[in-house]
Amino acid sequence: KCIYVLNGPNLNLLGSRQPEIYGAETLADVHRRLLGRALELGLEIEFFQSNSEGEIIDKIHEARSRARGIIINPAAYSHTSVAILDALNTFEQPVIEVHISNIHQRESFRHHSFVSARAEGVIAGLGTLGYLLALEYFAKGS
Ligand code: DQA
Numbered sequence: 466k467c468i469y470v471l472n473g474p475n476l477n478l479l480g481s482r483q484p485e486i487y488g489a490e491t492l493a494d495v496h497r498r499l500l501g502r503a504l505e506l507g508l509e510i511e512f513f514q515s516n517s518e519g520e521i522i523d524k525i526h527e528a529r530s531r532a533r534g535i536i537i538n539p540a541a542y543s544h545t546s547v548a549i550l551d552a553l554n555t556f557e558q559p560v561i562e563v564h565i566s567n568i569h570q571r572e573s574f575r576h577h578s579f580v581s582a583r584a585e586g587v588i589a590g591l592g593t594l595g596y597l598l599a600l601e602y603f604a605k606g607s
Pocket of ligand 1: 476
């Protein structure tokens with residue numbers, strides 16, 4: 466069983482999207498780094514990005530039988546989507562929520578995430594390193 470790494474809307478533009486907030490690294494760079502570390506840790510990952518809420522939900526449903534953990538950056542859906550929270554609540558393994566930026570330092574509408582109620586842990590503000598730290602959590606046998 467593998468770890469699903471799910472990315473929400475606009476994260477396909479990572480690297481060119483507001484680099485002063487999100488950095489210069491692309492999502493492909495993040496994927497490559499995660500694959501390298503996963504190999505070292507003996508973990509398998511499935512990396513996915515979608516701009517559509519329904520596709521993210523479908524992927525979480527798929528994870529129910531295929532994944533032993535989910536790392537998710539729901540992006541703007543963090544702040545709006547009860548549907549993604551509900552989907553994650555059908556998944557019986559650990560969930561780690563990652564945000565590249567520190568959402569608590571930004572506009573107040575970013576301070577609340579529906580997903581956080583479900584997540585074992587939340588990493589925000591450490592840039593793309595957050596994804597790698599989340600992977601380390603699963604390496605510890607969680
Ligand atoms: C984000 C923070 C969200 O508020 C924003 O909508 C994003 C990215 C982050 O990774 O910092 O798209 O999840």
